[in-house]
Amino acid sequence: MFWNTNELHGLPHNPFKSCVAPRPIGWISSVSADGHINLAPYSFFNAVGSEPPMVMFSSTGVAPRPTKDTVSNIEATGEFVCNMVTWELRDQMNATSAPAPAETNEFELAGLEMEPSKLVKPPRVKAAPIQMECTYVKTIDLPCDTPGGRNVMIIGQVIGIRINDAFLIDGKIDMEKIQPLARMGYQDYSSVEKIFTLNRPK
Numbered sequence: 001m002f003w004n005t006n007e008l009h010g011l012p013h014n015p016f017k018s019c020v021a022p023r024p025i026g027w028i029s030s031v032s033a034d035g036h037i038n039l040a041p042y043s044f045f046n047a048v049g050s051e052p053p054m055v056m057f058s059s060t061g062v063a064p065r066p067t068k069d070t071v072s073n074i075e076a077t078g079e080f081v082c083n084m085v086t087w088e089l090r091d092q093m094n095a096t097s098a099p100a101p102a103e104t105n106e107f108e109l110a111g112l113e114m115e116p117s118k119l120v121k122p123p124r125v126k127a128a129p130i131q132m133e134c135t136y137v138k139t140i141d142l143p144c145d146t147p148g149g150r151n152v153m154i155i156g157q158v159i160g161i162r163i164n165d166a167f168l169i170d171g172k173i174d175m176e177k178i179q180p181l182a183r184m185g186y187q188d189y190s191s192v193e194k195i196f197t198l199n200r201p202k
């Protein structure tokens, strides 16, 4: 099939998110200006630079809440943490995606333990094997088809990375042990279970 995205795709579900898959999930903790702690998953998420290390995520909000809490908090306070989601943490991650009021602490909602971060105010997900402490770089406003909605990309600089030593084997992160979770489109996910090495051509 070919689908002109200005027109109807003719399928029972929009296939776009499955066309860019698997996508890593940024499980983003933040704090509002008045101190409310927030945690939510974002799968329009990736690393976008390494010197300095930078990450992005994007939020698609619709009226009456076009700006999601994570975005409001980061724009107001300038800090966030990206926690890695694993197969083990799939249900807690899903629970934190509930459309809860800004005052709700999703760590508590999902029964997750918080740990203080070293360089930023938002707490970390203690059970996440890797946590990246970030400072806000910029918001890029994106086109938005939905009237009253807001599509934004947030870019942050990673200023500190904590890796659980239990997942460091011979100085390398053991991804088979971590089993990071990824989004596949629709309601589907994948977890990393098989890894192979490919050397670049000289």
Ligand SMILES: Cc1cc2nc3c(=O)[nH]c(=O)nc-3n(C[C@H](O)[C@H](O)[C@H](O)COP(=O)(O)O)c2cc1C
Binding pocket: 025, 038, 039, 040, 041, 042, 043, 044, 045, 058, 059, 060, 061, 068, 069, 070, 071, 093, 094, 096, 097, 098, 099, 100, 183
């Ligand atoms: C696996 C997963 C990935 C998600 N990815 C995104 C995303 O990339 N962008 C987005 O706007 N919402 C995404 N959501 C929905 C948000 O997590 C949800 O709207 C959440 O309530 C936002 O919380 P907040 O208002 O506290 O930031 C995702 C949900 C799940 C379960």
